[in-house]
Amino acid sequence: MNIRQIELEVMRYDPEKDEAPWFQQYSVPCQEDWAILDALNYVKDELDTTLAYRWSCHMMVCGSCGMMINGEPSLTCKTFVRDLPDKVRVEPLENFPIERDLVVVLDDVMQKLHQVQPYIVRKDAPPQEDKEFTQSRGALMKFKQLTMCINCMCCYAACPQYGLDKNFIGPAALALAHRYNLDSRDQGKSDRLDILADHDGVWECSFVGACSEVCPKHVDPAAAIQQMKIDGAMEFWKQKLGMPGDKS
Amino acid sequence: MEHIKADVVIVGAGGAGLRAAIAIAETHPELEVALISKVYPMRSHTCAAEGGAAGVKRADDSLEMHFNDTVSGGDWLCDQDVVEYFVEQAPRELVQLEHWGCPWSRDDDGSVAVRPFGGMKKERTWYAADKSGFHILHTLFQTSLQFPSIKRYDEFFALDLLHEDGRARGVVALEMRSGRFFHFSANSVIMATGGAGKIFPFTTNGAIKTGDGMAMAYRAGVPLKDMEFVQYHPTGLPGTGILLTEGCRGEGGVLVNKDGYRYLQDYDMGPETPLGAPVFKSMELGPRDRLSQAFWHEQKKGNTVETAWGDCVLMDMRHLGEQKILERLPLVHELALSYVGVDMVKDPVPVRPVVHYMMGGIASNIDGGTPMPGLYAIGETACGSLNGANRLGSNSLTELLVFGKRAAAAAAVFAVQQDGPDNDSAMTLQAEAVVARIRGLLQQNEGVESIAGIRREMASSLEAGAGIYRDEEGTEATCKKLAELQQRSSGIEVNDKSNVFNTDLQGLLELQNMLDVAECVAEASNARKESRGAHQRMDYTERDDETYLKHSLAYRQVGDRPRIDWLDVTITRSQPGVRDYSGDKK
Amino acid sequence: MSRRPYIRPMSQTTWYMRNGRYKVYMLREMTSFLVGFYTFLTIYALATLASNSPQVWNSFLSSQQSTGMIALHGFALLYFLFYQTFPWFKLAPKAMPVQVGEKTLPGIYIVIGHYIVWAVLSAFIFWLAGVI
Incomplete structure (x- = not known):
């Protein structure tokens, strides 16, 4: 297999030694079918065991290895050497504090995922324990794409609104809330409305659309948020006009 | 060192760990659950499971058929009481997941769809396209967020099990982000740390699957069962x-x-x-x-x-x-x-x-209980003997749920019934000894070996000696090689001496865990002189029910190769027979 | 004891220079200046009407027919079309997907629907203005 020499420029930061992040160069002989993650693993195994980064599945599903590759939020296991120039810059995800090297602090987004109540809320009793809900394929289709989010947080790294205002709930968490709102089994939409329609919720989004462009799983959080805005506006007018609101 | 007191400590927040945590939170909301995981829950390797989860669904299927498929698929090394309970509970657990919002694929009538799977006589694999494990994991994680009694410790790397008078008492863990050590004490400890595919060179397993829980239990004197059975996915x-x-x-x-x-x-x-x-x-x-x-x-x-x-x-x-x-x-x-x-x-x-999968693991029973009171094991890290000598595809996702729930119930009851530790200071001393061991690793200088080098040698030796086909010569050579690597691994220097997110140190600790697990795989492969399921010997090509209708148990011996002992298989109604894969044409 | 997460600064004023995607977004947002201008122009037009002086009104009208103003109106029209109308209409199927059974209605129908509504409204305004 052909080998191509890639100059990796990796952001390093050791909070116990460094005042601020800096870049370290590694020259990596890459096989032609490698992803950037393979190049990082080569650095870790052969060149510098002190480099810190997160990874696990190497198959685009665990969401650990989101990083900035040449300025673009990406999964390193899904970004291939063949599609990149000879010089590749790898940085930790934008808009997050850097814990160490390529590892960012995720506390804020973990709390936001929690905040939107991402679970089935029932007002009526569910079917008996051995009976499932009936859900047509059409009803599943409504929210299926939104279930594909792997929480890699690339969308937060791409979102300037989140960068400017950390109170914004942000793309992945809002999309997750919408996923449950659209699920025919859920009755928690009105519970979530207070959080989502608040000023840190959907209205903080100015539809830059970057989140959807970088999403490695094509979840399209930007679309979800616009749908929620339309939903929210309809709900507002229904209430103003004294019409019955959404039953759930 | 920080001391955290909980009622139940769960190590591992994948499918099994999360299911267990939810079960305790639902039935015993007064019990505090400490859910420790070396990665954020949604990174757990359950997410990589694709095909689906088995449970009888269709009218033309039956529990009996699922039982028979599982037992013959496992080449009669399954404990049949475990299989009976499993097939009976499977559909209920999968429906439970549906109630929690799992986006199962659907049939035309809106009911959950099922697909055929290898070794199964009917369509009974529930699936969510080809991301079934991913959806199960995320559904469980998201569902778990509504229970305040579950306290998560994400990116805490568990180091060792604490035990006293043969009873589990807690674990010591390293908080990756700070380098601080934590002493978790609890009456019940549930290991749900997944498999150890990374001991092999070529695996579907993610980087995190380094057999940590197996090694922790093994070092604490708990045997690893049926470790010779390693599943290669075709x-x-x-x-x-x-x-x-x-x-x-x-x-x-x-x-x-x-x-x-x-x-x-x-x-x-x-x-x-x-x-x-x-x-x-x-x-x-x-x-x-x-x-x-x-x-x-x-x-x-x-x-x-x-x-x-x-x-x-x-x-x-x-x-x-x-x-x-x-x-x-x-x-x-x-x-x-x-x-x-x-x-x-x-x-x-x-x-x-x-x-792809380790059928073997921490010796456990139908309750997830291990020979050490207070220690439970579930999921791939356990060997509850559902899967025998060969797991059928789609049984393991359901296993996480069925036995996650059952072990949680047993662990909760045990936690309530027992008094707290008599001797807290003894546990503190034990925890400090663990910390001293880790600090010692960091202080070592001028190492002549590398983590990646030893890992590669381990993996290739294991593949050569304990791969798809084995023989005496090969397994013996691998056993010796692994013993040598155990020795040599002490010559590794951790280059990274820092506290914050030290993945170099973590890599060494994982390597030590993998070496322990690899030794058990090789030693058990060497000891089982027959061919059964995933364990195929070129020098003993037949199944030998006279001698080896038994589980192997690998015990740690300090400074020596593992000792292998044997345990009877539980047979309730299916006597060993012929595995027929001709589609009933024979 | 040793954590010290590093926060990369983000300029409140020049952040959008970071990449092309943000620049396009800012160009889109800059349509707000034109919206402001037309708001002002409308108020001014109303004020001239309210003055009850045909002379004032006529001079306003003729000021709008100067080459400069026509160029500005033409520029504003094109700017709106390219940075608001076309991209927004293109995105409309995402913001308001229409699902029929298991399938979502192809986005092109929703886009075409938007253009039809736009054409009808424009025609109505032209009719009001006496152009057609």
Whole structure:
């Protein structure tokens, strides 16, 4: 297999030694079918065991290895050497504090995922324990794409609104809330409305659309948020006009 | 060192750990659960499971059939009381997941759809396209967020089990972000740390699957059971080892050699079935052990296809058509396209067997209980003997749920019934000893060995001696090699001396865990002088029920190779018989 | 004891220079200046009407027919079309997907629907203005 020499420029930061992040160069002989993650693993195994980064599945599903590759939020296991120039810059995800090297602090987004109540809320009793809900394929289709989010947080790294205002709930968490709102089994939409329609919720989004462009799983959080805005506006007018609101 | 007191400590927040945590939170909200995980829960390797979860669903299926498939699939090494409980609880647990919002794929009438799977006599695999494990994991994680009694400790790397008078008392863990050590004490400890595929060079497993829980239990004197049984999944992508789900074959994909011949018919899984009309329990729907062994023979015969990544066979799915492939198998379609550049709609995909699952693990019973009171084990890290000598695809996702829940109940009851530790200071001393050991590793200078170097030697030695086919000479050589590597691993220097997110140190600790687990695999492979399920010996080619209808137990001996002991298999109603994969044609 | 997460600064004023995607977004947002201008122009037009002086009104009208103003109106029209109308209409199917059974209605129908509504409204305004 052909080998191509890639100059990796990796952001390093050791909070116990460094005042601020800096870049370290590694020259990596890459096989032609490698992803950037393979190049990082080569650095870790052969060149510098002190480099810190997160990874696990190497198959685009665990969401650990989101990083900035040449300025673009990406999964390193899904970004291939063949599609990149000879010089590749790898940085930790934008808009997050850097814990160490390529590892960012995720506390804020973990709390936001929690905040939107991402679970089935029932007002009526569910079917008996051995009976499932009936859900047509059409009803599943409504929210299926939104279930594909792997929480890699690339969308937060791409979102300037989140960068400017950390109170914004942000793309992945809002999309997750919408996923449950659209699920025919859920009755928690009105519970979530207070959080989502608040000023840190959907209205903080100015539809830059970057989140959807970088999403490695094509979840399209930007679309979800616009749908929620339309939903929210309809709900507002229904209430103003004294019409019955959404039953759930 | 910080001291955290909980009622139940769960190590591992994948499918099994989360299911157990939810079960305790639901039934015993007054008990505090400390859920420790070395990664954020949604990174756990449950997310990589693709095909689905087995549970009887259709009217023409029965618990009896699921039982028989599982027991014969496991070559009669399953504990049958465990299998009976499993098949009975499976549908209920899968429905529970549906109530929690799992986006299962649906039939026309809106009920959950099921697909055929290898070694199963009926369609009974519930699936969410080809991301079933991913959806199960995220559903469980999201559901767990509503329970305040579950306290999560994400990115805490568990180091060792604390125990006193033979009873589990807690664990010591390292907070990765700060480098601080934590002493968790609890009356019940549940290990749910997943498998150890990373001991092999070529595996579907993620980087995190280093057998940590198995090694912790083993070091604490708990035996590892049936470690010789390592499952090779027959269809991994060459190069990366990425899994192409059995669902590919369940939906009708076929395996051919370099001549385009469906070679499985030559290995007792024929007759050939018509293209696009798979027959249960035959040809491509045979069990994983048989299919992987068939590859080995084809390779020996020179019938495999040479690729840039080594010898392969081809999985042909073109006849399924684009629509079906994109609807039911979108992830594997994308994976094959990205990693080997093959569009399965248009071309056959090269595949080869790849280490996928450990049937063995911490010796546990139907309650998840281990020989050490207070210690429970569930999921891949456990060997509750549901899977015997060969796991059937889609049984393990359900296993996480069924036994996650059951072990949680047992652990909760145990935690309530027991008093707190009599001697807290003894536990503190034990915890401090663990910390001293780790600090010692950091202080070592001028190492002559490297983590990656020892890991590579371990993996290639294990593949050579304890791969798909084994013999005395090979396993013995591997046992010796691993003992040597244990010695040499003490010569590794951790270059990174810092506190914050020290993955160099973590890498060494994981390597130590893997070496312990690898030794058990090799030693048990050496000791079992018969061929059964996934354990195939070239020098003992037949199954020997007289001597080896028994579980192997690997015990740690300080400074020596593991000691192997034997334990009877529980048989309730199915006596060992012939595994028939001719689709009832015989 | 040793954590010290590093926060990369983000300029409140020049952040959008970071990449092309943000620049396009800012160009889109800059349509707000034109919206402001037309708001002002409308108020001014109303004020001239309210003055009840045909002379004032006529001089306003003729000021709008100067080459400079026509160029500005033409520029504003094109700017709106390219940075608001076309991209927004293109995105409309995402913001308001229409699902029929298991399938979502192809986005092109929703886009075409938007253009039809736009054409009808424009025609109505032209009719009001006496152009057609």
